Amino acid sequence: MKAKSLLTGLVGAAFLLGAAFSAHAADTLAAVKAAGTLKVGTETAFAPFDYIDAGEHTGLNVDLFAEIGKELGVKIEWVALPWDGVFPALEAGKFDVVAGPATITKKRMERYRFTPPIAEATIAILKKAGDTTISKPEDIAGKTIGVGKATAQLDQLKEFSDTLPTKVDVREYPAFTETYADLAAGRIAGVANSLPNIAFVASQRKGTFEVVLPPFGKKSYFGFIGLKDADHAPLMDAIDAAMLKIKADGRMAELQKKWFGASFDTPDAVKDPAF
Numbered sequence: 001m002k003a004k005s006l007l008t009g010l011v012g013a014a015f016l017l018g019a020a021f022s023a024h025a026a027d028t029l030a031a032v033k034a035a036g037t038l039k040v041g042t043e044t045a046f047a048p049f050d051y052i053d054a055g056e057h058t059g060l061n062v063d064l065f066a067e068i069g070k071e072l073g074v075k076i077e078w079v080a081l082p083w084d085g086v087f088p089a090l091e092a093g094k095f096d097v098v099a100g101p102a103t104i105t106k107k108r109m110e111r112y113r114f115t116p117p118i119a120e121a122t123i124a125i126l127k128k129a130g131d132t133t134i135s136k137p138e139d140i141a142g143k144t145i146g147v148g149k150a151t152a153q154l155d156q157l158k159e160f161s162d163t164l165p166t167k168v169d170v171r172e173y174p175a176f177t178e179t180y181a182d183l184a185a186g187r188i189a190g191v192a193n194s195l196p197n198i199a200f201v202a203s204q205r206k207g208t209f210e211v212v213l214p215p216f217g218k219k220s221y222f223g224f225i226g227l228k229d230a231d232h233a234p235l236m237d238a239i240d241a242a243m244l245k246i247k248a249d250g251r252m253a254e255l256q257k258k259w260f261g262a263s264f265d266t267p268d269a270v271k272d273p274a275f
Contacts, residue, residue, distance in 0.1 A: 029234035032096060038074045039095035040065055043083040045175035048200040048259040049101055049222075050080075060259040061099040064118065064243075067251055071242035082174050084150040087112075090227065096235060101222035103152030103194070104270045113228035113236050116243045117221035117266040119196050119256060123156045125212040126191040126198040128183060134190060137216040142166035143189035146179035156217040156275070157192040184208055194222070196260050203261070218274035221266055244268060 032038050042050045042061060050059045057078060069076045079095045090098050090112075103121045104114050125145070127134045134140060141164035147154045149172040161168035171188055173179045179191040180201060191198065195215050202209045226236045246252050253263040 028096065028232045029238055032072070032074055032235060036074050037077045038065075038069060038072060038097070039077045039079055040097055040099050041079045041081065041086055041089055041095035042099035043086065043175065044080045045177040046083070046100070047197065047204075049197070050099060051177075060118070060255055061101070063255050063258070064246070064252070065099060067246050067255075068239060068242045071245060072238060083148060084174065087225075090225065096226070096232075097239065098225040100225060102225050103220050104223045104273050105152050105155075105220070105275055106273050108152075108225070109273065111228070112225045113232070114223035114225060114270065115236070115240055116247065116268050117223050117270055118243075118252070119194075119222045119260065119266065120264050121152070121194040121196070121220045121222040122215040123153050123160075123192055123217045123220075124195040124198055124215040126180075126183065126193065126201060126209050127189065127212055128186070129207055129210045131189070131210075134212055137212060137214070138164060139212075140164075140168055140190055142168070144169040144171055144187075145190045145192050146171045146173055146182055146188045147192045148172070148176050148179070149174055152220070152275075153192050153194060156220075159275075160216055180209070194220075196222075200260065220274055221270055223270065 044050050044052050044057055048059050050057070050061045057080070065076045081089060086098055086100065089095065101118055102108060104117065125134065125137055125140060134143070137160070145157060145168050147157050147170060154170070154172060157168065157170055161170065176191070176193055176197070179188065182188045183191050190212070198211055202211050224239070226232055226239070243252070256263040
């Protein structure tokens with residue numbers, strides 16, 4: 001009788017433990033819904049995705065998360081910080097998801113979960129307007145090129161540099177706004193960033209900057225980032241579903257045209273990044 005009671009007790013405890021885990025796994029989405037607020041971390045120096053214009057936070061991410069918030073039935077609360085602090089803050093629970101966006105890479109996918117891509121992220125070079133010494137990507141050999149610290153563009157630039165007869169003098173910056181300032185001042189010869197970013201910067205400062213085509217390196221995509229543990233799976237599933245709905249009904253393409261001047265043909269998911 002005692003043995004039966006003990007067995008019954010163990011089964012009951014296992015059931016309760018399993019139920020507790022299930023309840024806990026849904027807590028992140030439930031907590032966001034209960035609070036009525038989705039906290040989104042980002043840096044505000046990555047135009048046209050996130051930047052400050054006349055004192056206002058604006059960009060593609062702001063518009064897109066407004067649509068995601070409508071789908072989830074919650075408000076969006078932004079948390080701005082330097083890019084090299086974004087991933088540690090996400091893991092510390094300072095916010096629920098990262099807007100960024102971040103280039104989807106194999107190494108990052110080992111640790112984080114990415115949403116469906118929002119744009120192509122292939123790297124290219126921005127130069128000063130009228131600089132005839134750089135007409136193609138290979139012409140940056142031996143020159144000083146600025147790039148964001150802790151970015152996928154940094155890795156791509158270093159990899160490309162290794163293929164050149166003279167290596168690039170790579171200068172890392174906390175934010176891309178500083179690279180553009182140094183390029184305009186003539187302190188560096190170019191900036192390496194994703195094509196959508198530098199195309200936007202060049203369009204905003206015609207006569208100051210020019211894009212060097214074609215892009216180089218491996219074709220890649222931008223996505224938003226969350227944690228890949230079971231606790232956050234329901235929240236990330238809900239964000240993915242919202243984004244795919246926004247993509248299917250044409251809102252995503254409209255926002256891409258608004259901020260990039262053209263829409264991108266992006267896959268619904270990236271399972272095997274190029275690098």
